[in-house]
Amino acid sequence: GSRSQWELPKPSEKCGLLTVTKITEHGKKVRKNWTSSWTVLRGSMLLFAKGQGGGTSWFGSGQSKPEFTVDLRGGAVDWASKDKSSKKNVLELKTRQATELLIQSDNETVINDWLQTLQETICTHAWE
Numbered sequence: 265g266s267r268s269q270w271e272l273p274k275p276s277e278k279c280g281l282l283t284v285t286k287i288t289e290h291g292k293k294v295r296k297n298w299t300s301s302w303t304v305l306r307g308s309m310l311l312f313a314k315g316q317g318g319g320t321s322w323f324g325s326g327q328s329k330p331e332f333t334v335d336l337r338g339g340a341v342d343w344a345s346k347d348k349s350s351k352k353n354v355l356e357l358k359t360r361q362a363t364e365l366l367i368q369s370d371n372e373t374v375i376n377d378w379l380q381t382l383q384e385t386i387c388t389h390a391w392e
């Protein structure tokens with residue numbers, strides 16, 4: 265059957281390869297470690313697995329579970345300020361657990377899509 269106009273693609277499910285680093289963990293500043301990460305949005309959870317050899321899928325990456333996971337509920341995301349990184353297209357994600365991540369892609373369309381999806385997800389789950 266075809267999609268009705270009400271069945272929009274779910275922003276709660278998205279995946280892709282992004283460049284990611286933590287900058288704060290539970291309120292403590294940590295050293296940057298930019299890593300290519302296979303990133304999966306599932307509901308309000310954002311899952312990261314180490315990307316390998318530029319692979320474009322989770323499958324075949326030899327990774328059976330995510331390396332780390334953040335809960336987007338009560339979090340915030342926006343463009344990172346220039347002092348956070350010299351890279352272009354960087355998002356700053358703050359979680360309620362006081363973990364801060366920088367998320368980057370050289371592809372402007374990709375990063376714009378992620379910003380929109382993450383913001384929508386945070387809104388959608390605002391009162392949970």
Ligand code: I3S
Pocket residue numbers: 295296297298348349350351
């Ligand atoms: O915020 P910083 O300290 O300038 O971040 C850079 C460092 O993490 C650097 O690694 P070292 O800690 O080994 O110096 C990274 O290679 C850089 O990529 C970091 O800066 P950018 O501007 O790329 O986020």
